[in-house]
Amino acid sequence: MRILVTFDGQGGSSVAPYDADKGSSALAPHRELELMFDVDLAGVGIGGDLWPAATMFSNLLSAPCYRDFFSAMFGPSTTAVELGSGTGMCGCLIDKLYQPKQIFITDQESHMDLICQNMLLNNSGRSVEARALDWTAKDYSSSFAAASADVVLAMECVYNPTLYKPLIRTILHLSHLDSVIFLGITRQFASPSFFKLLTESGLSYTLLPHEALPPSACVNTGGAECGLFLLRRLSVSN
Numbered sequence: 001m002r003i004l005v006t007f008d009g010q011g012g013s014s015v016a017p018y019d020a021d022k023g024s025s026a027l028a029p030h031r032e033l034e035l036m037f038d039v040d041l042a043g044v045g046i047g048g049d050l051w052p053a054a055t056m057f058s059n060l061l062s063a064p065c066y067r068d069f070f071s072a073m074f075g076p077s078t079t080a081v082e083l084g085s086g087t088g089m090c091g092c093l094i095d096k097l098y099q100p101k102q103i104f105i106t107d108q109e110s111h112m113d114l115i116c117q118n119m120l121l122n123n124s125g126r127s128v129e130a131r132a133l134d135w136t137a138k139d140y141s142s143s144f145a146a147a148s149a150d151v152v153l154a155m156e157c158v159y160n161p162t163l164y165k166p167l168i169r170t171i172l173h174l175s176h177l178d179s180v181i182f183l184g185i186t187r188q189f190a191s192p193s194f195f196k197l198l199t200e201s202g203l204s205y206t207l208l209p210h211e212a213l214p215p216s217a218c219v220n221t222g223g224a225e226c227g228l229f230l231l232r233r234l235s236v237s238n
Contacts, residue, residue, distance in 0.1 A: 001040075002121075005050075005089070007033045011063030012216025013055065033062065033096060036121040037087050044111050047086035051156035052221040053184025054086070057228055058093050059217035073151060073180055074098035080151040081144065081174055082106060083133070083167070088115040090153055092122045099127065100151075104144070106133035135166035140173075147176035155184035164194045168201050171231070181231035188225065202235040 002018040009032045018036055040048035060066050074080060078100040082091045084107055091105035105115050109132040116130050133143045152174050157167050175181060183205070198205055208228045210218060218226075 002036060002038050003050075005035050005037060005058075007035075007058070007062040007093075008216070009033075009062065009064070010216055011059050011065070011214030012219055013059050013062070015050065033093075035089070035092060035096070037089055037092075037118045038114060038121070039087060040114050044086075044114055046159075047084065047107060047111055048114060050087060050089060051184075052186055052226040053228065054090055054155040056213075056217055056221040056226055057153070057155055057182065057184050058090055059221070060213065060228070061090070061093050061097060063214045063217060065214060070094075070098055074100040074103075077101050078150045079148060080104070080153065081149040082153040082155075083135070083170065084154060084157040085115060086111060086156075088118045088130070090155060091128060092118060092124055095124050095128045096122065099125065102127050102129070104149075105130050106143075108132060108134050133170075135163065135170040140166075140170065144174055146173055147179075149174040150176075150179055152179060152181045154182070156186060156189075158183070158185050158194055159189040161191065161193065164197055168197055168203070171203070172201060172233070175233055177233050179233065181233075183229040183231055184226070185229065186226050198231070202233060204232045204234055205229045206231075 004016050004018045005013055007013045061070055074094055080100050080103040082105050085091055085105045086107060088105045091103050094103055112130055112132055119128055119130060131143060134140055152171055171181060210224060
């Protein structure tokens, strides 16, 4: 199924089935933008859909009040890695709006065709690359050099306790002391033990308060049940 996601330029978005007769018109960045995505629940499972935290974070990316913040974060020297991307929405949007030096959109091998198709649909630039990354694999670290990411994104990756440690291990492998790490979580899928593991691993976390976000950013994203966290490394050791 192909969908059209319209970002209204005010920090909100809407989703509708793609109408091939009507087509899609990508308007000026930071004003209004339409992106197309194939979703594939039947083929790749839950990763083939748009999840609330990814939508909320994408809304912030397009919000005028956060434009300077993200422009500095995703500057021309920035390397970003998106973990568990699923459809590739956040990575494709970052490319359209901010053009960092490099952004890697990652997920398991089973998701690569879907991500590549969505990159093609949205004319993603040469700085965007889809790369398979399985956190649970023994040789996962060979996919990326240690401390290789200035920004790490993980939207809706905390949904199974068996993935808590592999996810944290991967974040630590990719990041350095100055890295910015964004984590998006739906409350029902994250237990207190995950946050305990974060602090034990040398990562601090801060919830972005909903009252500080544009109201439209939280529409159709689960509201208070969905949270965006900013993580920082407190030490260099893994």
